[in-house]
Amino acid sequence: MPITSPEKYWWKPADKEEKIWISISLLWCLVLTVMMPLMHFIGTQNPSVNPMRIKPMDYRTISEAFIEKYKVGEEKGIPIVEPPDGADVYLRAQMWTWTPILKLKKGVNYKFHISSQDLMHGFSLQPLVMNFQIVPGHDNILNMTPTSAGTFHIICNEFCGIGHHTMIGKIIVS
Amino acid sequence: MANELVFRTCPITGKKVYATTQNLIWINAVTAVVFILIGGIMAFLVGMTRWPAVHLLPADLFYRFLTAHGLNMLIFWIIFFEIAGLYFGSSVLLNSRLAAPKIAWLAYILMLVGAVLVDIMVFTGKATVMFSSYVPLQADPLYYLGIILFAVGALIGCAIFFGTLAVAKAEKTYEGSVPLVTFGLAAAAIIAVFTLACGAIIFIPTFLWSLGLITNLDPAVYRLIFWGLGHASQQINVTAMVSIWYLLAALTVGAKPVNEKICRSAFFLYILFINLASEHHLLTDPTLSPYHKMANTSYFMYLAVLASMIHALAIPMTVEVAQRKKGYTKGLFEWLTKAPWGEPGFSAMIFSLFIFGFIGGITGVVYGTEQLSIKSHNTWALTGHFHGTVVGGTTLAFMGLTYYVIPLIFRRELIGKKLAVAQPYIFAIGIILIALGMGGAGTLGSPRRHWDVTFADAVLPFSFDPAVIFFTTIAAIGVITAVTGGLMYVGVSVLSVFFGRRLAPNEAKML
Numbered sequence: 063m064p065i066t067s068p069e070k071y072w073w074k075p076a077d078k079e080e081k082i083w084i085s086i087s088l089l090w091c092l093v094l095t096v097m098m099p100l101m102h103f104i105g106t107q108n109p110s111v112n113p114m115r116i117k118p119m120d121y122r123t124i125s126e127a128f129i130e131k132y133k134v135g136e137e138k139g140i141p142i143v144e145p146p147d148g149a150d151v152y153l154r155a156q157m158w159t160w161t162p163i164l165k166l167k168k169g170v171n172y173k174f175h176i177s178s179q180d181l182m183h184g185f186s187l188q189p190l191v192m193n194f195q196i197v198p199g200h201d202n203i204l205n206m207t208p209t210s211a212g213t214f215h216i217i218c219n220e221f222c223g224i225g226h227h228t229m230i231g232k233i234i235v236s
Numbered sequence: 237m238a239n240e241l242v243f244r245t246c247p248i249t250g251k252k253v254y255a256t257t258q259n260l261i262w263i264n265a266v267t268a269v270v271f272i273l274i275g276g277i278m279a280f281l282v283g284m285t286r287w288p289a290v291h292l293l294p295a296d297l298f299y300r301f302l303t304a305h306g307l308n309m310l311i312f313w314i315i316f317f318e319i320a321g322l323y324f325g326s327s328v329l330l331n332s333r334l335a336a337p338k339i340a341w342l343a344y345i346l347m348l349v350g351a352v353l354v355d356i357m358v359f360t361g362k363a364t365v366m367f368s369s370y371v372p373l374q375a376d377p378l379y380y381l382g383i384i385l386f387a388v389g390a391l392i393g394c395a396i397f398f399g400t401l402a403v404a405k406a407e408k409t410y411e412g413s414v415p416l417v418t419f420g421l422a423a424a425a426i427i428a429v430f431t432l433a434c435g436a437i438i439f440i441p442t443f444l445w446s447l448g449l450i451t452n453l454d455p456a457v458y459r460l461i462f463w464g465l466g467h468a469s470q471q472i473n474v475t476a477m478v479s480i481w482y483l484l485a486a487l488t489v490g491a492k493p494v495n496e497k498i499c500r501s502a503f504f505l506y507i508l509f510i511n512l513a514s515e516h517h518l519l520t521d522p523t524l525s526p527y528h529k530m531a532n533t534s535y536f537m538y539l540a541v542l543a544s545m546i547h548a549l550a551i552p553m554t555v556e557v558a559q560r561k562k563g564y565t566k567g568l569f570e571w572l573t574k575a576p577w578g579e580p581g582f583s584a585m586i587f588s589l590f591i592f593g594f595i596g597g598i599t600g601v602v603y604g605t606e607q608l609s610i611k612s613h614n615t616w617a618l619t620g621h622f623h624g625t626v627v628g629g630t631t632l633a634f635m636g637l638t639y640y641v642i643p644l645i646f647r648r649e650l651i652g653k654k655l656a657v658a659q660p661y662i663f664a665i666g667i668i669l670i671a672l673g674m675g676g677a678g679t680l681g682s683p684r685r686h687w688d689v690t691f692a693d694a695v696l697p698f699s700f701d702p703a704v705i706f707f708t709t710i711a712a713i714g715v716i717t718a719v720t721g722g723l724m725y726v727g728v729s730v731l732s733v734f735f736g737r738r739l740a741p742n743e744a745k746m747l
Contacts, residue, residue, distance in 0.1 A: 064416035064486050064492070065416075065483060067411055076498055083545075084545075087546070091539070091542050091545075098534035101606070102530050113523055163696075176522075181370070184614045184683065189701065191611055195521045197523070198455055200455075217683060219613075221370075221685040227688040227691065230691065232696055
């Protein structure tokens, strides 16, 4: 019984069924163990780049300069920005907006820098459902290439206060 | 306080039950049930708000009650119950007196004061910070103090467990090795020490930060160490739950572990490797390097998965062997069809195993890969994952065990046995609907911790695929079902504990 002490010598060899099961499980675990680094090198869905620290004030200065330089319009008070091909793109999260609205080109690689001005935020690109944690003081650097045209939305999926559910951004790909 | 050396002998198991141990198990378990009641009411209110057809609460109360739901369920209900379980697993199973019962009472008081303090702060709106309380979102200092007091109390509870193991060994109250259930609970307690140490390392500076004594608390560092508490505490639950599966299999079908070496080795793998899963919360964070993420999702992580795979074989196997010995040998599955499905301990164990493994466990392994973490991070699918593990798995196993603790330890006959028999079925169906509904909506992008998935107040218009609302409705039906099952559990256990017929000293009655 599992509630009483086992017999004196309980270190016994496993039965055949147990050995088969454990071998299959172990093999499967080894396959997954190899797949993790392998997918990182051969897969095309690994945007993670060595992250950097950046002070919220410094990030604000850089992202304001980015907006001013490439601004092409405005929607409901939020600037619309069209960066040149291959540019560094700055997307700022703060309670409760994603600034700016981005106009990007299909098939062009952009280096995204996403950071927060205040609390944690959650970058969640819809309807693709790609999610990244946005942390104040840290620059989440992502290499992204839009592969289809259309309008994409960014919702916030990390709780950031009472207006959390109103925080929406936009990326237009043409 | 009862004399430390007064005991009775259990007429069913022959175990010595010391009066001090019995009182401590009683107070911790009853307190746990009070917290699951609070958490359950919150579950209903929060679930009905997420459902756009009802959208019950205003935004501020939703976020406040969601914080309360997480803390009361994940921390208070489960850890109070686990402390009761640790005292049972050491003192009762080893026939030993409990080491330092007065200090065990001190541990209980610290935990209770901490929990009440946290709940006061949360319900008065001074700590709407969610279960994870990510810095720089700040709560009242008393909130952090409450968490610290609770963690210190729980740590003392673990120390009492280890002390009792030492007392039992010194006083030779058992021969040879400790029973498997005690071994499993010891693994859980070792993981608990690591977990609670992480809690202390991060909540003490956070407490000082909330008082204004520290200013440079890095949010990313907070996240890293917090999940050493937040996720690792779920690893305590996994380990304790597996121990309880073995216990329930023994109580309901007389199952005996087929190979002690294999079962114990699997617990040992948990101790060494399971906490690597804590870092999966950081796979989409701007803090770890790509190589760090690769290493974390690879190699050792899968040794913890291997341990779960071993238990997934060993437990059904012990049940099958025990049933076949009773003569249920026809065909491949007579042992299962003729199993005691009318015993809540058995049905709770099987559903717990099924939901934990097939819903909670599989989604956990899948979402713990680097690429798929991007698809699932902070979506409602994650909420579905841990409702599969911690509610369908741990909570359901604890519920099943309660129906045996009441007659065996508290010596009361159950009131409402029919309700107790039906309860695991209703609760399990509810949790399966919740987990699948959340999983479906989350896979389509529905976020966790969100008041309004219709985005009615948003500046820029946006709406989800209508299937999100369909899956949210499935989850909401699950909430109603599971809350009904939860209330049945609270009703049966509270009525039985306080008003059940007292069993005569030698009455060998379980259900």
